Amino acid sequence: MSTWAEQSLHGWGHYPVHGALVARPESPAEVAQALREHQGRGLLAYGLGRSYGDAPLLEGGQVLRTERLDRMLSFDDSTGWARIEAGVTVEDLARTFAPRGWFPPVVPGTWYVTAAGALANDIHGKNHHLDGTWADHVRRVELLTASGEVVVCDAEREPDLFWATVGGLGLTGLILSMEVRMVPIPGPYIEVETVKVRDLDHFFQVSAESGGYSHTVSWIDTTTRGRGMGRGHFMRGRWTAERPPAGLHLPRLTVPFDAPNALLNRATITLFNEAYYQRQRAARVRAITGYEPFFFPLDAVDGWNRAYGPRGFLQYQLVVPHDPERRAIRAVMEAVTRSGMASFLAVIKEFGDRIHPHLSFPRPGVTLAMDFPNRGRPLLDLFDRLDRIVLDAGGRLYLGKDARLSRDTFRAMYPEWEGWRALRDTWDPEGVFRSSLGRRLGLCKEDR
Amino acid sequence: MSTLILGATSRVASRVAHRYAAAGHDVVLAAIELEEAQALAADVRLRHQVKAVAIRFDATDFDAHPAVIAEAAQVLGGIDVALIAFGAMGDAARARQEFSAARQVIEINYSAAVSVAELLAAHMVARGKGTLIGIASVAGDRGRQSNYLYGSAKGALALYLQGLRNRLHKDGVHVLTVKPGFMDTRMTWGVDTGRVPVLSPEAAAEAIFRAAERGADVVYLPPFWRLIMGGIRAIPEALFKRMSL
Numbered sequence A: 001m002s003t004w005a006e007q008s009l010h011g012w013g014h015y016p017v018h019g020a021l022v023a024r025p026e027s028p029a030e031v032a033q034a035l036r037e038h039q040g041r042g043l044l045a046y047g048l049g050r051s052y053g054d055a056p057l058l059e060g061g062q063v064l065r066t067e068r069l070d071r072m073l074s075f076d077d078s079t080g081w082a083r084i085e086a087g088v089t090v091e092d093l094a095r096t097f098a099p100r101g102w103f104p105p106v107v108p109g110t111w112y113v114t115a116a117g118a119l120a121n122d123i124h125g126k127n128h129h130l131d132g133t134w135a136d137h138v139r140r141v142e143l144l145t146a147s148g149e150v151v152v153c154d155a156e157r158e159p160d161l162f163w164a165t166v167g168g169l170g171l172t173g174l175i176l177s178m179e180v181r182m183v184p185i186p187g188p189y190i191e192v193e194t195v196k197v198r199d200l201d202h203f204f205q206v207s208a209e210s211g212g213y214s215h216t217v218s219w220i221d222t223t224t225r226g227r228g229m230g231r232g233h234f235m236r237g238r239w240t241a242e243r244p245p246a247g248l249h250l251p252r253l254t255v256p257f258d259a260p261n262a263l264l265n266r267a268t269i270t271l272f273n274e275a276y277y278q279r280q281r282a283a284r285v286r287a288i289t290g291y292e293p294f295f296f297p298l299d300a301v302d303g304w305n306r307a308y309g310p311r312g313f314l315q316y317q318l319v320v321p322h323d324p325e326r327r328a329i330r331a332v333m334e335a336v337t338r339s340g341m342a343s344f345l346a347v348i349k350e351f352g353d354r355i356h357p358h359l360s361f362p363r364p365g366v367t368l369a370m371d372f373p374n375r376g377r378p379l380l381d382l383f384d385r386l387d388r389i390v391l392d393a394g395g396r397l398y399l400g401k402d403a404r405l406s407r408d409t410f411r412a413m414y415p416e417w418e419g420w421r422a423l424r425d426t427w428d429p430e431g432v433f434r435s436s437l438g439r440r441l442g443l444c445k446e447d448r
Numbered sequence B: 001m002s003t004l005i006l007g008a009t010s011r012v013a014s015r016v017a018h019r020y021a022a023a024g025h026d027v028v029l030a031a032i033e034l035e036e037a038q039a040l041a042a043d044v045r046l047r048h049q050v051k052a053v054a055i056r057f058d059a060t061d062f063d064a065h066p067a068v069i070a071e072a073a074q075v076l077g078g079i080d081v082a083l084i085a086f087g088a089m090g091d092a093a094r095a096r097q098e099f100s101a102a103r104q105v106i107e108i109n110y111s112a113a114v115s116v117a118e119l120l121a122a123h124m125v126a127r128g129k130g131t132l133i134g135i136a137s138v139a140g141d142r143g144r145q146s147n148y149l150y151g152s153a154k155g156a157l158a159l160y161l162q163g164l165r166n167r168l169h170k171d172g173v174h175v176l177t178v179k180p181g182f183m184d185t186r187m188t189w190g191v192d193t194g195r196v197p198v199l200s201p202e203a204a205a206e207a208i209f210r211a212a213e214r215g216a217d218v219v220y221l222p223p224f225w226r227l228i229m230g231g232i233r234a235i236p237e238a239l240f241k242r243m244s245l
Ligand SMILES: Cc1cc2nc3c(=O)[nH]c(=O)nc-3n(C[C@H](O)[C@H](O)[C@H](O)COP(=O)(O)OP(=O)(O)OC[C@H]3O[C@@H](n4cnc5c(N)ncnc54)[C@H](O)[C@@H]3O)c2cc1C
Pocket: A011, A012, A044, A045, A046, A047, A048, A049, A050, A051, A052, A055, A056, A066, A086, A087, A107, A108, A109, A110, A112, A113, A114, A115, A116, A117, A118, A120, A121, A122, A123, A124, A125, A126, A168, A169, A170, A171, A173, A174, A175, A176, A298, A400, A401, A435
């Protein structure tokens, strides 16, 4: 028998917070046992809760925390294939393999994500334009399906189930393990060049000129209008064996308590953006750094998400197709500045052309992600206006970051939803696997 | 250097294995579920690039104990550190009804620990060195109505380890008694501990490793439990028997 504890869970944005009966299996056998104890109110896996909204939540249902299902099972140092359990994290992989000349193929902006969470949101990294998403480097996914059967799937075996599970938000079954292919690196260091970007057009110009770099991302100031709109810092990097100069230490900061929400208002955010933009004087700066500050800068600030206060915050991440006029991006930024809302942190990046079917988020084009303190209705209204712009441009939102999209808008953004849902239902006809997000968007059984 | 972990599927036990492996020890992970022990061994091997081997071990199969210890000693080329981590809370209500349930709690927490400890003691004395670590509990410091059976077995274990420490001192073998309060494991998942802090298995493992390295005799985890239990032990029995702690 598993022990089920009543717990309140939330994602990275602390919004929303949903209660569930929670178990924490430590072995595949305990996961199977928990599935047998399913009480008909839905079951869902929760990794490290680094999704921002309600993707890993299931109000009133049963949730399995997978963080202790975290064993590395094998590694082939001639090919880079590592077989790992669902809860092994990007941190585990990076720490274990970087010193030996290997690195996880795709990493997000934090290393506190699980392998299964990475697959269920089909995450992308700074190298998307070259290397695609997490799913592009995965095989032999062991999935515990609703019937209790463990199905091994990948692009060759049970490909339909595999692609439904990629970006499938935990709604096709419980991922037990997978093989992921580490990539060889010359050393655990990154040669990075930061280019000061004047405006949006300049961003796209620099992006186009960055073909020699495997990793690109740009911080963008979303508080400045008119000339200078879209200014920012474009960071591009590649692996190197060259060591960083000695004595370079990054301070580790902590946010020990929930800061009052009022600290982050439009004025302070605008000030921050100005200061951040001006901190680099030169047009370009080259440096060698360890991989941590390059890939996971925010992980150095423990609990930074709590700076947004008890009401939490929301992220809005969109992708829109390429457009020489950048109309949608401009319209979004204008709508944001006009609304009086301000985004503390915003990043922009051009995706590559490799795409996956169904609910996997990345599409060719440009992606923009903005964090906003939770101001309630006015913020949600702004998001609704942004949805319209994104939709009209043929774009979509990242469900791993979402907490509020309407079902209709979602369906318009993801016309693939219906085919995915039908596939999902064949593997789980009773609707065992559910989530708060799934109920909201009509991706799973809804009655409680 | 080498470490044997008995009851390796406990999260604390497996973190201790990782901690010693990080310090360069080869490890043997012994547990009832061989497949689980094998997964844990693979994990230790991959992360720390040491030798890690799984052995099947059932604490209540006393007759098999000598072979288990012998195999571990052989695999490791001698055991430098051994952790006795297995244990079970049992079902206190059932144990009142059926002695077989009570006996199981006693056997797992006490008798089995004695059995392997004697074998390990002999092995370590023969080598003239070694560290034997046993996980007892604050529950063993005073009998309380809610869990006195488990507590009595853990209390007996602590007393036993105390005597063993005294006996082995001259042989250069060190015995460490660990008395945890609450640790965040299967045993406490879903238990409401109120405002009492729950120690992470990683922190517990680090504390155990350090206590063993510095040659401590008895450690409470976290240390504040020493004070609390000192206070609880000081309550006169005439008063204590009326209390519901
Ligand atoms: C600071 C920060 C930066 C980020 N940067 C990026 C980025 O650059 N690119 C990007 O793509 N994302 C990024 N993200 C988002 C993050 O990578 C994803 O949300 C990721 O899925 C989180 O992983 P997790 O283990 O925390 O999973 P959770 O958030 O806990 O869960 C995510 C989904 O996976 C499912 N799931 C988890 N475990 C299992 C399992 N065993 N079986 C089946 N389903 C399971 C859950 O049900 C849920 O639907 C970032 C997040 C943060 C906080």
